[in-house]
Amino acid sequence: MSSAFLKNETADAPVVIPARAPLPPGTTNYVTPRGLALLRSELNELEIEHAHLQATEATDENERSRQLALLNGRIANLNQRISSAKVVDSHPQDEVRFGATVVLKTKTGPSAGNERRFTIVGVDEADATQGLIAFTAPIARAMQGKRIGDTVTLRTVQGEDVMEITAVQYEGV
Numbered sequence: 001m002s003s004a005f006l007k008n009e010t011a012d013a014p015v016v017i018p019a020r021a022p023l024p025p026g027t028t029n030y031v032t033p034r035g036l037a038l039l040r041s042e043l044n045e046l047e048i049e050h051a052h053l054q055a056t057e058a059t060d061e062n063e064r065s066r067q068l069a070l071l072n073g074r075i076a077n078l079n080q081r082i083s084s085a086k087v088v089d090s091h092p093q094d095e096v097r098f099g100a101t102v103v104l105k106t107k108t109g110p111s112a113g114n115e116r117r118f119t120i121v122g123v124d125e126a127d128a129t130q131g132l133i134a135f136t137a138p139i140a141r142a143m144q145g146k147r148i149g150d151t152v153t154l155r156t157v158q159g160e161d162v163m164e165i166t167a168v169q170y171e172g173v
Contacts, residue, residue: 017073035125103167
């Protein structure tokens, strides 16, 4: 039987630290001010959890050691991400750049007539269900440098959509 199905892990089994959202090699870790605040808040929560785990008495010392190792790894990864963060908070008002909220209207293609709203954010802040897309995403790269009235072509599984940029806004503006 595979050890993946066994609950009783050995003390020397490696601790697997979950990876953060990937950044392509050589890519600057751009973040919005909100994104940096979220990273710092996450770090604070992990440090509180770590301190609590250290302060409590363990019923299973091996499990406690594994949990501490996992938290240490997550904290180290997060510290690295925070230290590499470059906050972007100044923007050209008429052009799509990092931090922009963009409204697109599909002109042609399978979803013609649909309107979409995206905000271009850092990889750690991205959440497509909330309309927050990473600056490394294909649609974000296709919109970079565009202005209101410009079109963007995006290939999807349903076909090719041509979308017009109808609005560009920046938070606080």
